[in-house]
Amino acid sequence: MTDLATLAEKAGTTFILALFVDLNGKPCAKLVPVEAVQQLQTEGVGFAGYAVGSMGQEPKDPDLMVLPDPASFTPVPFIKEGLAIVHCDPHVGGKPWPFAPRVILKSMLARLQETQGLEAYVGAEVEYFLLRREADGTLVTADPGDNAARPCYDARGVTRMYEHLAAVSRAMNELGWGNYANDHEDGNGQFEQNFEYADALTTADRVVTLRYLISMLAEERGMVATFMPKPFSDRTGSGLHLHLSLWKDGESAFPDGDDTRGLGLSGTAYSFTAGILEHASALQAVLGPSVNSYKRTGAVATTSGASWAPSFPTYGGNDRTHFIRIPDHHRVELRGGDGSANPYLAIAATIGAGLDGIERDLDPGTVGGDNGTVRPPLPRTLIHAVEALEADPVVGAALDAASDGEHRVAAYFAEAKRAEFFAYHSRVTSWEIDHYLTAY
Known part of the structure; x- marks a missing residue:
């Protein structure tokens, strides 16, 4: 599978919406510059899970680290030039988070x-x-x-x-x-x-x-x-x-x-x-x-x-x-x-x-x-x-x-x-x- 950095380069992407949804289907994302794409791919990007919405977390809980699925990479230049979306799977403690809807479907x-x-x-x-x-x-x-x-x-x-x-x-x-x-x-x-x-x-x-x-x-x-x-x-x-x-x-x-x-x-x-x-x-x-x-x-x-x-x-x-x-x-x-x-x-x-x-x-x-x-x-x-x-x-x-x-x-x-x-x-x-x- 082609990695995210290569996909972004081929599409002329300058920013990526690292996106996932909560249990209610609310789309949540961080805007990641293409310069940080390797970090996004290897480490993910962090979210305070309780602030997201219905994700099975309380304020005291550790961050959701969302990891991108390169197969879902979707350039959307018709919204903003250079913008792309990649769907992500939230993890906690290095493991897929069981409250994440995409993780549930994959399972x-x-x-x-x-x-x-x-x-x-x-x-x-x-x-x-x-x-x-x-x-x-x-x-x-x-x-x-x-x-x-x-x-x-x-x-x-x-x-x-x-x-x-x-x-x-x-x-x-x-x-x-x-x-x-x-x-x-x-x-x-x-x-x-x-x-x-x-x-x-x-x-x-x-x-x-x-x-x-x-x-x-x-x-x-x-x-x-x-x-x-x-x-x-x-x-x-x-x-x-x-x-x-x-x-x-x-x-x-x-x-x-x-x-x-x-x-x-x-x-x-x-x-x-x-x-x-x-x-x-x-x-x-x-x-x-x-x-x-x-x-x-x-x-x-x-x-x-x-x-x-x-x-x-x-x-x-x-x-x-x-x-x-x-x-x-x-x-x-x-x-x-x-x-x-x-x-x-x-x-x-x-x-x-x-x-x-x-x-x-x-x-x-x-x-x-x-x-x-x-x-x-x-x-x-x-x-x-x-x-x-x-x-x-x-x-x-x-x-x-x-x-x-x-x-x-x-x-x-x-x-x-x-x-x-x-x-x-x-x-x-x-x-x-x-x-x-x-x-x-």
């Missing part, structure tokens, strides 16, 4: 390879809104002409946002990601920009990078890009749909031309799907890890007529009403994730659930239905999802994939999300004032 992928000889490939659909902030702080649709009742795929809406969408598309293609479509989504001001699938770690890195690119390019044009799951109560929410497949010895393990259920999938694919369905409630704590997430999955309808978010853990063919859609025999699409999901954790937890299905040879049941038992609906709130996570040892083990037994990432994550829910719950809202102020 889960290693487990999949070691136990089943399988590799995971993932594609991701990144949805977001483009907004502007008014003088009084109000957020409005960035494009004032984007006010149709059903704006999805509107050619005029895409054209009015051409400069932004084209800039993001060119960036992805310059990086070799293979951007193949850019569209107006179902909500006013909502867009999606797609890139080709890749191995699971690469795709997770690219989701983090893409969110950064979209945010910075939108800011240059005076806009706010938000991946918040449900910024408007009457509009469709933003998902992070994951397209997953498993491969062995360079060939997909999913297709089977003799499949009697009619979807063209192998027994491995069905068992993988069954595992995800079996653990769907616990998975939602990771796929929809914010209070706002459950305004998306709980939505009955929107101004466009549909919410496009699953409420029940079902699976089916090319049908977007299911938790798992199977558009063809090469992949399954998990539709439970939203824009607040940390891609590393979302993929790691999903693989953990699917792997359990393979190991136990689970059956997903009839297409469009369940497995003969009544699967509960997806959690209605974040606190319900947290309780499901705490009761599910399989999803918990996936979050603890890099743990040495001393550090309990799943418990830490659950407690952090419980605190987040109750911080929200303790706030008096305008809804309460409207309903209760003079009601008694």
